[in-house]
Amino acid sequence: MKAEIIAVGTELLLGQIVNTNAQFIARACADLGVSVYFQTVVGDNTARLKEALTLAKSRADLIICTGGLGPTQDDLTKDALSELLGQQLIVHQPSLDYIETFFRSRGVPMVESNVRQALMLEHSDPLKNDNGMAVGVALTQEKTHYILLPGPPKEMKPMFEHYAAPWIASKLEGVAPLFSRMLKFAGIGESALEHELLDLIKAQTDPTIAPYAKEGEVAIRITTRAASQAEADRKLEPMEQEIRRRLSQHIYASDDVTLEYEIVRSMRGRGLTLAAAESCTGGRLSDMLTAIPGSSAVFEGSIVCYTNAWKHKLLGVPMSVLEGPEAPGAVSDETARLLAENLLKQSTADFALSITGVAGPDESEGKPVGLVYVAVATKNGTTVSKKLQLAGNRESIKLRAAKSALYQLWQLLRN
Amino acid sequence: MKAEIIAVGTELLLGQIVNTNAQFIARACADLGVSVYFQTVVGDNTARLKEALTLAKSRADLIICTGGLGPTQDDLTKDALSELLGQQLIVHQPSLDYIETFFRSRGVPMVESNVRQALMLEHSDPLKNDNGMAVGVALTQEKTHYILLPGPPKEMKPMFEHYAAPWIASKLEGVAPLFSRMLKFAGIGESALEHELLDLIKAQTDPTIAPYAKEGEVAIRITTRAASQAEADRKLEPMEQEIRRRLSQHIYASDDVTLEYEIVRSMRGRGLTLAAAESCTGGRLSDMLTAIPGSSAVFEGSIVCYTNAWKHKLLGVPMSVLEGPEAPGAVSDETARLLAENLLKQSTADFALSITGVAGPDESEGKPVGLVYVAVATKNGTTVSKKLQLAGNRESIKLRAAKSALYQLWQLLRN
Structure with a gap:
């Protein structure tokens, strides 16, 4: 499956914020075994957004958009996709109920524009937003899959992990899924870690091993494709044991936890x-x-x-x-x-x-x-x-x- | 002038790194008064890179590429542009001299592929790399301007600031630069802020006003084009005063500070x-x-x-x-x-x-x-x-x- 990521927001075009969403989604797609061939950033402009969607449709099976789901006049992503696909926007009632309850509980009047955050396309699946108001959207039309996610990373990431990723995985029939293990390290830097494992990294075929560094932590991910968890375990276990043999004093978890x-x-x-x-x-x-x-x-x-x-x-x-x-x-x-x-x-x-x-x-x-x-x-x-x-x-x-x-x-x- | 930014690198498509280059260039373009309408990320693949360049040529006056100027087989940006424009690649002798001296001084043999870093298009201006080996490229063909920059930020940023930005500015005769003011707000949410300013936002022409939200803060940016700071101030001041009149109790700064x-x-x-x-x-x-x-x-x-x-x-x-x-x-x-x-x-x-x-x-x-x-x-x-x-x-x-x-x-x- 080929995917394309479209990030929507004039603040990205002006360089006011960094497009960390594209990185997050790109990595998540890689984990799902989905290949990303293009990423695009487009401003809050319906015509140019439709142009980007049309181009993406011509070359990708899966189009993932982030941004432009908020309540303001600048938030146009659902409108653009609705026009492009000829689908009406309808209210997702549970989302609207949530928004109304939220404002009522705070004693703040809800402004009309907040209703926009509860909209979805008529033939779409809602993606629940556990950390904000704008509901996400997933749908398939003419064999192309579309996913619309909110822009704020705090809302986008959990929505992707809990709702969009399983939705995408359900469209991936026939492809052996990826299985991976994450080993987390403390008290050792990325280059020292890589040095200790250089022969394994250079010789890697299946499973693959890749080092990651973020926020003062380093990790090694071991990945393989397999028909079952049991088969994956048989392939992953020897590599994990070899890494543990070399660096056990630094390994504090075999999950992606801090x-x-x-x-x-x-x-x-x-x-x-x-x-x-x-x-x-x-x-x-x-x-x-x-x-x-x-x-x-x-x-x-x-x-x-x-x-x-x-x-x-x-x-x-x-x-x-x-x-x-x-x-x-x-x-x-x-x-x-x-x-x-x-x-x-x-x-x-x-x-x-x-x-x-x-x-x-x-x-x-x-x-x-x-x-x-x-x-x-x-x-x-x-x-x-x-x-x-x-x-x-x-x-x-x-x-x-x-x-x-x-x-x-x-x-x-x-x- | 309309610009498009193309970042080249499979590591971006895999989500292994964040595209901070796009943010840097986008912001620098905004400061120059150049409008960025699209950003694209494409992998180390000549066909798809040419596709991205062709599309950008159809809709932009200035195309800025980062990445793919290194010595390896994956570094294809100069080759792709050379094929697209029908221009030969030639050696930029001062760059080659520098590379040769570098290797000689370290007593390391220079491999043939390092010559690639000294290449430029036959009708281009070299952009000096003060922090690495790959020479940058700037050229104009059929009214479209092209700039090729290296991928590593520590090479790209100084090359942009010292050589590419002045080159771009020299093509911008007659276009007034952008001036903007940032007002930062506390104690008010994004939608409430926008609600208070909705009439101004809807009626905006010159100056433009745009709300931003990040990390628990909201901001308004007021922007105009002007021939001088004094002219900009005359245009920006009334809008700032109107916003202050309505929301002064929430404005804590007129700079982008927390x-x-x-x-x-x-x-x-x-x-x-x-x-x-x-x-x-x-x-x-x-x-x-x-x-x-x-x-x-x-x-x-x-x-x-x-x-x-x-x-x-x-x-x-x-x-x-x-x-x-x-x-x-x-x-x-x-x-x-x-x-x-x-x-x-x-x-x-x-x-x-x-x-x-x-x-x-x-x-x-x-x-x-x-x-x-x-x-x-x-x-x-x-x-x-x-x-x-x-x-x-x-x-x-x-x-x-x-x-x-x-x-x-x-x-x-x-x-």
Whole structure:
């Protein structure tokens, strides 16, 4: 099956936003075994959108559009497809009910234009929007499949994964489906990981293996086509075992989950709890942990001690450690350990984690950007700490420091 | 002038990388006053690349390609354009000299395929590559302008800025450049904003006005063409004033900056400081604030009080307020106020901000997902608080709650 992705939005043509949707869908199509030959971006203009759809229809079996499903006058994707295919737009009543209830519950009057978000083509399947108001659309006409998805990634991605992908898969009869396993790694960078597996990557045929890196994490995906899960398992298992043999100490999951998810899951299952003291990460670690539903059973809280005064007053780090010509300073192993140990004492948590460092853009205490100390204090009285030299800008240093601290914790949890 | 951007690379079609080049070029074109009507992504395939070029030629005056200028067999962009236009490829001697010197200086033998990177079309201008080997190409044939740029952003961006942009500008005689102003809004959603400005949006000719929404923020861009900044200002000013007249209480900046950036900037300038107590946002607010370089002058720290025990022990909220059949509960106006007021007392900050609510996915204390209370306590003894009912999933509720709290603070700062 050949697919074409059309992203709709003048903000893309003006370069105000990056077309991350195209990447997400392209990768998801690859996972489904669907080949993408073209991606197009077109503005909020019915004539040009119809032109793009007509061209795509002439060369693709599946056309996936994102954007232009909102309530405003600029949102024209459903109108354009409706005109092109000669199908009326009709109201999808459950979506309209949801929108009406939403406005009513907030005591805000619903404006007429919001009805547009509940529209679908008369001979289409609705795709449920679990994170917004605009209903998606899937339909087949004259052997061409069309999928319309909303533009905001928070709405588009779950709609694709939960509703569009199964719909597409149902149209893929006769093609052996793809099966894959994802191994997630922590405490190792992408190039080091690739170096360890270079012979396997170079020699790959079936299964294929591919490294991925995103958001401070690296992963290896092993993929094959097979008639059944059992056949796929027979093909995937030896490759997974070989990778585990080489890198087991870095593998924290065999699913596409984050390190913080895995830690929350594991600690929750064992009734363990955690508190944190964050300096240079400024709340990033806490934000990552509390992004996981159910984290409240594990995460007691944190103190974001951005100033030395807070490190001293709330976490009992002596000023003689923090300041002065002979002092180790706020960015030091001593401070990291004291933050973790003192927090552990004043909380009821089983583990206390601390991070202190220089996120940049400027150096601090004469110490270089990227220098970070993390520590984990445990109830049994031991504290482990680690000095890191991280690369990147302020944002990536915050992210990598938080992930590195979680990796220290994960190593303790595993043993 | 109408432009079309063609990004070449199978790795884009597979979703292995994001097409950030298209965004960069699109924005640069907008700055030059060149309108981009389509963006296309095509793989490393001569036939499909020629198809994309032929289509672009039929509807654009300027075609900008990125990618496919490297040394490998997959790098086909120059070959495709050469075939399409019937122009020979010739060696650009200075580029070849550079490549040869590069290999010689490293003591590595140059392989034959590296010569390909020095090729240009016979009737083209070379575009110098200051950060790599592949020379770029600019040419005009039958009134259509073509620009070929390398794919790696670190080579493409400087080549565009230093060589391609001036080349394009030289073809733009007589076209007035674009000028625009960005107004950023807080405390109002995209549809409500558009509703307030609907008559202006519908009647827009010159200047144009367009709403944008991303990451919990909304913006309006006002754009016009003018011969000079002064002429642009004369055209843009009345529209900006009309929008300000209607919505001044929501406009926090006339630049493309975030609300947290504006708050840090404003507080820093006035020597004011801030502390926070976060419950349902779990550190998101602190992470947003500490993403701003220089925030350490403003932000003292925060207590992420995820459990009732932390709210009680670290922030002095009485257990009788937090728990019990008659208690207001952790998610209440009382708790939000106490968190802010007690934090203010125990810190030296001028403002203490608090957030407590239900981020979901499950309700809490019998209260619905999205119910959030924010409060700001100020040194002069007053506390303001606000009850919110936010939409979205756990992640967007955290984001919107943090932005809403910042909006409360911003309102106080403004007065």
